[in-house]
Amino acid sequence: MDDLHKLKARQDRLRRLQERSHLKSVPNSIEGNRHLTGEVNTDFHAYADVTQELSKRILSFDASATSEEMNTLLDEITKEIDGDPKGHILEPVFLSLIDGTMRAFKIGTKQGITATRLYSECKSFSYDTPSKSSFTLDSYTENITERQNIAEYDATSSYGNGELTRGDSQINMRDGKKMNDAKDGHFDGNSTAQDSYGGEPIYSYKKHAKSEGQSNQSAETDHAVPCNEVCNKLKANKGLTDNDIKEIVNVEENLVVTSRENNRGAKVGKFAKSQPQLEQEIKQGYAEDKNGKRTELTPEQIEVRKNMVNKQNTAQKAMDSETNKKVADNLVNNKNVQKKLSKDAVEAAGHQSIGDAILFIIKPIYFELQDCLIKGIEDGVNASSFKEALTIRVNRIKSFAVSQIGNELKGGVFSFMKSFVSMLLEGIVNCFVGVFKAIARTIKEGIKILMQAIPILRDKNASSAQKGDAILKVAAGSLSIFASIGIEAWLDSLGLVEPWSILISSVLTAVLTALVMHLLDKMDLFGLKKEARLNRIDxxxxxxxxxxxxEMLQMVTVLA
Incomplete structure (x- = not known):
């Protein structure tokens, strides 16, 4: 019985379990249950769609910029590109003051070491990117160096009493044959002729003049530009031989037939007076003898002096032309002249190579000293003691020197050749005189600009605008030599001589060059600043x- 009840009870439980195991239909009368039968809840999907929410946020994102923000940004870019105009002008001028002092007192001039070079190369030095120095000595310093060479050569020569001494040779500068020929040509067989300087007629023979009571009107051959003036100018010219100078002094235009009175009269004789001295006498209306005694000049005598000045101008042009011809011929055909110029150029290039070596040593030492001052001796190299820091810094300098010595030697050979060519050209230029010297200097500066332009043109990382702008500034800097020499000549004319003329000329030239560079920056002829602004904006x-x-990724992360 008990077993029968248990069986029935188990059957009842199984029946109830079977009834509960089947899903019953969902009542449609309850709100929301209809979606369980297959109807899509679009509102829920819209709420749960992250992409749509993100799109809304992106579309509503404010990406606009105010005009004030844009102007501020453009101003910052302009300041960044233009830099500080005071630094562009004041810095070069201050450095040029030191450069001028070094030039004036011949400190490091031959080695090509200037304050500007020291500052720029030490400032840009880094162990990570040791830049290859493409330094080219400025033309004014080259000119001063060559003038030192000329002065040393001039010290071996002298002129006095018609004799020119150069080294071991001595030669009389008066060419008696040419002077007699000039006199004979002037009289052309006649016993009297007009004075080349004007005034009363002159007599071919002293006896004839004496017989006429005109002893002071006997004819003499004079050098329009005095021998001592010509010889003292040309004896230092490395492009001329002794005989060349003699021929130049006695060029036809410089031989003038005049009276004894005009040539060496006690009161109004020209003697060896220069053009400025004659012009001063014309202006003041009287002449002075060697003792300072004055003699009033008549209108006729003043006119004679004006003619003397005119003859000197004519003679000087002829002598300049003859000088340039002989220099040009000697440069091609005279081995002694070639050897002399080459020797000076080699020595100058050698001195500049020494300067390069000195700077090679100075730059890492300067870097370490600067690093010690800014970061500290130990902290700058993460050392625990002064001794350890000193060892690290010394080893760093040694490692740099060992790793870069090969490149320095290769660059040194190229730098030597470049300096040699430039100094040789400077020596050649200074052998010429007059207008042709200015033309030769222009050609020399053109060659120098070309030598500096070649590395710029070969730079593959620079744009055309950058190359054009760099070459333009190289040209402007090279042509500043004309301003330097012109200013120095003007200061000399005012009575301000070396070393002060060199010092002031250096500063004034630096101011002028800085202003020209600043003007070129403002003009932006190649659109370099425009290109830089666009690149910076990009x-x-x-x-x-x-x-x-x-910011968008952060929003997505938040939504996720």
Whole structure:
């Protein structure tokens, strides 16, 4: 019985369990249950759609910039590109003051070491990127160096009493044959002729003049430009031989037939007076003898002096032309002249190579001293003691020297050749005189500009605008030599001589050059600043895009 009840009870439980195991239909009368039968709840999907929510946030994102923000950004870019105009002008001028002092007192001039070079190369030095020095000595310093060479050569020569001494040779500068020929040509067989300087007629023979009571009107051959003036100018010219100078002194235009009175009269004789002295006498209306005694000049005598000045001008042009012809011929055909110029150029280039070596040593030492002052002796190299820091710094200098010595030697050979060519050209230029010297200097500066332009043109990382702008500034800097020499000549005319003329000329030239460079920057002929601004704007926009991407990713992370 008990077993029967248990069986029935188990059957009842199984029946109830079977009834509960089947799903019953969902009542449609309850709100929301209809979606369980297959109807889509669009409102729920819209709420749960992260992409749509993100799109809304992106569309509502404020990416606009105010005009004030844009102007501020453009101003910052302009300041960044233009830099500080005071630094562009004041810095070169201050450095030029030191450069001028070094030039004036011949400190490091031959080695090509200037304050400007020291500052620029030490400032840009880094162990990570040791820049290859493409330094080219400025033309004014080259000119001063060559003038030192000329002065040393001039010290071995002298002129006095018609004799020119150069080294071991001595030669009389008066060419008696040419002077007699000039006199004979002037009289052309006649016993009297007009004075080349004007005034009363002159007599071919002294006896004839004496017989006429005109002893002071006997004819003499004079050098329009005095021998001592010509010889003292040309004896230092390395492009001329002794005989060349003699021929130049006695060029036809410089031989003038005049009276004894005009040539060496006690009161109004020309003697060896220069053009400025004659012009001064014309202006003041009287002449002075060697003792300072004055003699009033008559209108006729003043006219004679004007003619003397005119003859000197004519003679000087002829002598300049003859000098340039002989220099040009000697440069091609005279081995002694070639050897002399080459020797000086080699010595000058050698001195500049020594300067390069000195700077090679100075730059890492300067870097370490600067690093010690800014970061500290130990902290700058993460050392625990002074001894350890000193060892690290010394080893760093040694490692740099060992690793870069090969490149320095290769660059030194090229630098030596470049300096040799430039100094040889400077020596040649200073052998010429007059207008042709200015033409020769222009050609020399053109060659120098070309030598500096070649590395710029070969730079594959620079744009056309950058190359054009760099070459333009190289040309402007090279042509400043004309301003330097002109200012120095003007100061000399005012009575301000070396070393002060060199010092002041250096400063004034630096001011002028700095202003020209600043003007070229403002003009922006090659659109370099425009290109730089556009590149900078592109960089800033690229950074803004990256920042915006980061913000969007942060929003996605928050929504996730």
């Amino acid at each position: 960089e800033i926009l690229a950074l803004k895009v990256e920042d915006t991407k980061d």
